[in-house]
Amino acid sequence: MLYIPGNNPAMLQQGSVYGADGLLLDLEDAVALNQKDAARTLVSHMLKYISYEGCEVTVRVNHIDTPFGLEDLKQIVPLQPNAIRLPKVETLDEIERIINVIEQIEDECGLPHDVMNVHVMIETALGVQNVYDIAKYSSRIDAISIGGQDLAADMQLVKANDGVGIDYARKQIVMAAKACKIDVFDTVYVDVENEDGLREEAEYIKKLGFTGKAIINPRQIEVVNEVFTPTDLEIRKAAKIVKAFERNKAEGIGVFAVDGKMVDAPVVQRALRVLEMADVDVESL
Amino acid sequence: MKLITKAQAGSFESSDVLIMVEPVVEGAGRIIELKSIVMQQFGDDLLKQINDGLDFYEINDVRLIINDKGALPPTISARLETALKRAAQLQTGTLK
Numbered sequence: 484m485l486y487i488p489g490n491n492p493a494m495l496q497q498g499s500v501y502g503a504d505g506l507l508l509d510l511e512d513a514v515a516l517n518q519k520d521a522a523r524t525l526v527s528h529m530l531k532y533i534s535y536e537g538c539e540v541t542v543r544v545n546h547i548d549t550p551f552g553l554e555d556l557k558q559i560v561p562l563q564p565n566a567i568r569l570p571k572v573e574t575l576d577e578i579e580r581i582i583n584v585i586e587q588i589e590d591e592c593g594l595p596h597d598v599m600n601v602h603v604m605i606e607t608a609l610g611v612q613n614v615y616d617i618a619k620y621s622s623r624i625d626a627i628s629i630g631g632q633d634l635a636a637d638m639q640l641v642k643a644n645d646g647v648g649i650d651y652a653r654k655q656i657v658m659a660a661k662a663c664k665i666d667v668f669d670t671v672y673v674d675v676e677n678e679d680g681l682r683e684e685a686e687y688i689k690k691l692g693f694t695g696k697a698i699i700n701p702r703q704i705e706v707v708n709e710v711f712t713p714t715d716l717e718i719r720k721a722a723k724i725v726k727a728f729e730r731n732k733a734e735g736i737g738v739f740a741v742d743g744k745m746v747d748a749p750v751v752q753r754a755l756r757v758l759e760m761a762d763v764d765v766e767s768l
Numbered sequence: 769m770k771l772i773t774k775a776q777a778g779s780f781e782s783s784d785v786l787i788m789v790e791p792v793v794e795g796a797g798r799i800i801e802l803k804s805i806v807m808q809q810f811g812d813d814l815l816k817q818i819n820d821g822l823d824f825y826e827i828n829d830v831r832l833i834i835n836d837k838g839a840l841p842p843t844i845s846a847r848l849e850t851a852l853k854r855a856a857q858l859q860t861g862t863l864k
Binding site for chain 1: 777778781782783784839840841842843845846847849850853854859
């Protein structure tokens with residue numbers, strides 16, 4: 484998911500051509516305090532005018548307790564982007580309050596409550612402690628993400644870029660997302676020049692169970708897509724497992740072997756996930 | 769909308785437009801200074817969009833200085849709206 488500064492017309496109008504799966508139009512940290520109103524208005528007009536076909540569009544608003552958050556919601560919610568991203572959520576009461584405001588705005592506009600999703604960002608130690616309660620609060624929360632830079636600041640970490648200090652938080656957030664059966668996105672990798680470092684981090688967070696990673700520069704798209712897209716070998720192996728499962732299921736066999744390795748229901752589930760990520764239709768196998 | 773103070777919005781970046789707004793005395797009309805890198809191709813469209821925007825906000829007396837760097841219509845609309853609302857002191861969290 485590519486962050487696009489909300490006050491940058493050139494990037495906003497070109498957002499969908501870079502090849503990212505999703506765009507995060509940012510009204511929060513990427514916008515100077517004295518340009519918040521300009522960014523909000525620009526993003527509103529862009530959403531009405533530009534077709535971001537093929538990209539999921541999410542708008543990150545400012546926190547509701549800042550002087551900008553409520554106005555962000557009033558302008559953006561009626562436009563119903565694919566999702567609204569809420570930064571620095573820390574408690575259950577807070578998410579309840581924000582979603583109530585969103586739904587009041589939707590009611591005033593005659594909009595349903597089940598079209599626009601909500602993404603929650605966990606960016607403080609308190610948020611990490613409460614993440615499961617926050618994530619399960621509403622069925623319209625379909626993703627959570629970790630904001631590594633703010634979390635590192637909240638934890639008073641001097642060195643944050645190696646990821647050591649936020650490792651526990653990453654795992655806690657992944658576990659909460661998996662428990663709620665929703666997506667989970669990793670934080671940005673700020674060293675745009677360091678492609679190897681980005682790849683290493685993307686491979687690590689994929690192993691942890693993250694669904695994807697936020698990025699801050701179009702140059703980072705290719706690396707992250709490469710890491711998260713199943714390889715041909717992985718796809719072939721998954722297809723073989725699923726086909727063997729179907730054959731064995733017809734004969735009433737639940738556990739069997741493929742290439743000398745035991746296959747049971749969880750292995751089949753992971754193989755199906757690989758095929759889903761590769762956009763392979765299981766029926767066509 | 770009543771304009772109270774000078775204000776501006778936008779930038780000189782490519783694909784953006786810088787719009788400066790200044791209140792003028794009643795009856796002075798719309799004084800619009802327009803520069804655009806695509807003046808020859810889109811100057812008339814740009815001017816029409818600006819006038820439509822002023823009609824929408826019911827502003828008949830204003831001085832506008834517009835420097836366009838190839839902005840798309842939504843950018844022009846957004847920058848005009850921001851500049852006018854700042855000039856009318858309707859927006860919070862903005863440059864005064």
